[in-house]
Amino acid sequence: MLRLLQNDGRLTNADLAAKVNVSPATCHRRTQRLFNEGYIQTVRAIVNPEAVGLGAIAMVGVVLDRSTPESFANFENAIRDLPMVLDCHLVAGDFDYLLKIRMADMADFNRLHGEVLIALPEVRQARTFFVMKEVKDGAPLNF
Template identity: 70%
Template sequence: MANAELAKLVNVSAATCHRRTQRLLEEGYVSSVRAQIAPARVGLGTLVMVGVVLDRSTPESFADFEAAVRGMKEVLDCNLVAGDFDYLLKIRVRDMAGFNLLHGRQLISLPGVRQIRTFFVLKEVKDNAPLAF
């Protein structure tokens, strides 16, 4: 939403709205402002969730894995989780063939990976919803 639209919505001037928005950013209440790209329009229509199990649960193995994943542009989210996996990755690729290449060239050779479980998303029901408070 543009600053002018937001200002009108909350009934303040555009300048006041901009100052308040900047203050929210500076104080850490808003972490970033960004455009939401339509994945299919840029050739990244396939969403894949990947569960990863590491061969060891040590601070060093976690750090090595996390450092490697940070360098992968296809990985949108990487979360350390409790349960059946150590990490859950959210990955965007062009298609299944693109994922197959990524899997064979990078995922299985990530540091400490013992097992990978792949889930192809059939339908995105809710994605990146705003926080409700």
């Protein structure tokens, strides 16, 4: 059920039930249990970024001033409020965090960088990598 829903979240309960060979009532109960137990977090549409004027992507490696729990918490709390930041991961290696940011174009990123990114709390350095081509993005989980 999870694989089917992951590949097509628009499946009706009746269609899903037929594909997994159970009754619609059983299918509904199982789907509800998957939500209740946290296997399915949410259902949403995937919007074409180009269609809404957000065709550019930047990956930004962020280094914080200090490696303290307070520094990490301050940065994470600030980053959660930025809608243009699609992903934020605490990573091991040269950076503390790796961000995936969507914007309209380079001018939009320039404004974002000058007004928002460098003003984030605890940030010492931000290194930006502009995505030239998305080869694979948002692939379903393989389990």
